[in-house]
Amino acid sequence: MVFGKIYTYPNNPRVQKALIAAKYNNLEVQENIVAIGKDNTTPEFLAKFPLGKVPAFEGADGFTLFESNAIAYYVANKEGTQLLGKTRKEAALVQQWVAFADNEFGPTAAAWLYPILGFYPVNEAATNKAKEDVKRTLSALNKHLATKTFLVGERVTLADIVLVTSLLRFYELVFDKSFLAPFKNVHRWFTTCVNQPQFKSVLGEVKFCEKMRVADASAAPKAAAPAKEAKPAKEAKPAPANEDLQKALDAEAAKPKEKNPLDLLPKSSFVLDEWKRFYSNNDTRPTAVDWFWNHFDPEGYSIYKVDYKYNDELTLVFMSANLIGGFFQRLDHMRKYLFASLVVLGENNNSKITGYFVVRGSEIPFGIQDTVDYESYNFEKVDPSNKAVRERVNAIFAWDEKIDGVKFADGKIFK
Ligand SMILES: N[C@@H](CCC(=O)N[C@@H](CS)C(=O)NCC(=O)O)C(=O)O
Structure with a gap:
């Protein structure tokens, strides 16, 4: 059952x-x-x-x-379980390690791993601080595990399960052999856990990182044009503390904005917000896509086919989805002028990113061209009156099971 x-x-x-x-x-x-x-x-x-x-x-x-x-x-918490500890004290220790996993590895994952995954802008100082914090935490954990197989008691508890999953992405992305060398007990414990059949049946074979990944080698900023490299003012700012990172980003976003030239365009009958609401609240096929083509105004808006230029470098599907997530995050200021659907087609180590941007005006707005991600994608204006174009747009809006004959793996909507 x-x-x-x-x-x-x-x-x-x-x-x-x-x-x-x-x-x-x-x-x-x-x-x-x-x-x-x-x-x-x-x-x-x-x-x-x-x-x-x-x-x-x-x-x-x-x-x-x-x-x-x-x-x-x-x-x-099932009757007879040992996952929550055998005694009242063990139960409290399990809670201790669960909170430890969140508090010690949550903010550090954000500062160190999120830029690699394309969620956050690169911030070297914040990453370095997170690295040091992680080392300090792992030292403490290493001491604790010197005499123990598992975190609490003699068997696997929820503490091990939660901490292993908190460390998973660190292991996949940045914990290479030399980084782990001083933390042998942690590594022994981690490998013991992930080799338990219950862990294995969920996680599969954990792919240990061979070489520590760094943000600019893998995330969207890699293709920044030289002109953009000349003005990295935003990224060179002194790094806020990890917990303050999001606050700083929010504050940046909340600053009053100059009037966007797109606001000066003649009024359009296609109301982007209305489309976004309609898309969210209705079945995409046929209801939302029919609405879209009945209301779309090719004078006031244009549609661009968007393809990632470096598909052969894509690895895991979730990382490709994160790449899109990072791009969309950096387009936040374009919400009034842009709707987009980008999808990952294929499978791990054999995939492509493709999709469509519906933008205000007849050109690719400056607010899109100005992102570091822009150079990594091909933008091709499409003819919205063409039947084949419409059908492919529908497939990408609806996240069809197969697109271009390839299996849909993941996708993100910018709205
Ligand atoms: N502390 C929460 C975090 C949940 C969370 O932040 N989820 C994110 C994805 S990792 C989410 O659903 N975001 C979607 C949204 O906010 O629209 C937990 O552990 O469940």
């Missing part, structure tokens, strides 16, 4: 901790993959999960829950 399902995007470590706990407790918990930015913003989803965030759990009995640690706890 199914115990419940978790709404998420694919390969989410925050979900994997609940799935591993489910394996230990012989509970059937299903992953329900949703399109982020679309399915998690519908009124039905928000009625159950007010923040619209994933992971979000829905039990077979209708019980709903958000926050990944609460979900993992709920799945772990």
Whole structure:
């Protein structure tokens, strides 16, 4: 019998901790993959999960829950389980390590890994600070594990499960052999855990990083044009502390903006906001796409086919999706003038990124050309009256199972 399902995007470590706990407790918990930015913003989803965030759990009995640690706890908390510790003290220690995982590796992952994944702009000082923080934390953990196989007691508990999943991306992206050398006990513990059948059946074979990845070698900024490199003022600012990073980004975004020349264009009958709302609240096929073509105004807007230039360098699908996520994040200021759907087609190590931008005006707006990502994509204006073009646009808006004859793997909507 199914115990419940978790709404998420694919390969989410925050979900994997609940799935591993489910394996230990012989509970059937299903992953329900949703399109982020679309399915998690519908009124039905928000009625159950007010923040619209994933992971979000829905039990077979209708019980709903958000926050990944609460979900993992709920799945772990089955009668007779040892996952939550055998005594009152062990139970408290499990909670200690769960909080440790979040507080020590959450902000540092944001500052060190998110720029690599394209979520955050590159900020060398913040990354270096995070690296030092991680080393300090790992030293403490290494000491704790000098005499222990698992974090609490003699067996795997939720503490191990949560901490392993918090460290997963570090292991995949930056913890190479030389970085790990001083932390042998941590590494022994991590490998012991990921080799347990319950971990393995969820995580598969963990791919250990061979060489520490750095942000500018892998994230979107790699193709910045020379002219743009000459004015890195934003990125060269002194780095805010990790926790303040998001605040600083928010403050930057909240600054009053100069009037955009696109506001001076003649009024269009196509109201982008209306389209975005319609797209969010209706089935894409046929309802939303029909609405789109009935309302689209080719005088006031144009459609560009957008293709990533370096598809042969793409590796894991989730990283490609993150690359798109980073690009979209840096387009935040264009929300009034842009709708976009970019998809990853194919599979790990054999994929491409393609999609469409619907933009205000007849040219690619400066606000898009000015992002570091712009140079990494080919922009080709398409003819919206062409039937074949319309059909492919529909497929990309609707995230069809197959596009260009290739399997859809992931996608992001800018709206
Ligand atoms: N502390 C939360 C974090 C959840 C969270 O931030 N989820 C993000 C993805 S990693 C999300 O759903 N974002 C979508 C949105 O905000 O629209 C947890 O562990 O569950």
